[in-house]
Amino acid sequence: MAYDDYRLIRITVDHGICRATLDNPPINLLDVPLLTEIGRLVREIAADEQVRVLVVDSADPEIFIAHADVGLILDLPADDLGLHEELSLFHATTELVATLPKPTIAVIEGVCRGGGCEFAMAFDMRYAALGATVLGHPEVAVGIIPGGGGTQRLPRLISRGRTLETILGGMDVDAATAEAWGYVDRALPPERLRRFVDRLAKRIASHSPMAIAAAKRAVDIALDPGVDMTTGLRIEDQLFRETLAQPVARQLLQAVIDSGAQTREFELGNR
Structure with missing residues (x-):
């Protein structure tokens, strides 16, 4: 399958591994165009028998995803307060990632806050760069709560108390702490991070x-x-x-x- 016409994601497929590099400068904002391309990519991968593993990283060594588009949040109607039957665009997209029957790996380098963290939490495996990666949920500080799955996925990863510390405190979590808590699966030195993920992805892709x-x-x-x-x-x-x-x-x-x-x-x- 040819992965053409993507503007915000660089895609290569080799030996069963799809490597998708997010490239939405200047800060890899998780906006509607990027969410739309991510949803399209995951659907195409689900239908592609040649792809066995999805690896997502960033073209910016200092930013994985800064956060979700604040403008998109402000565009939501202030008088829509009822319980919706259908998932929001953000939730639907992360659920596509979470329910993909093929293994997914997020390589997190640099800043990853708010919606970036919520996107990363939808992956099967997450690997971060020591000394470079920071995870954070600043939503409560601006009067809202995480709205992309953070309140639902994070407690399943790191416990209720640590989730409340992270969300209510609004403080960044460094890669070493994230690894100790289970927020990420491993935190590795930047020079080892991609080598480790490449080796793991190749091993997985070699299996049935x-x-x-x-x-x-x-x-x-x-x-x-x-x-x-x-x-x-x-x-x-x-x-x-x-x-x-x-x-x-x-x-x-x-x-x-x-x-x-x-x-x-x-x-x-x-x-």
């Missing part, structure tokens, strides 16, 4: 697409508050058997045995 999708679905089932442990185990068992039914899985398993697996020498040699 069906196994990747099944593993992601099984993990998401575990986090569903409406699914108890017994049901989760039954679904895991079903997904396991579905992957095992694939000829490629049986071939790979037999190749492992043929290579000497399950011997002491093999197992200790792979430490």
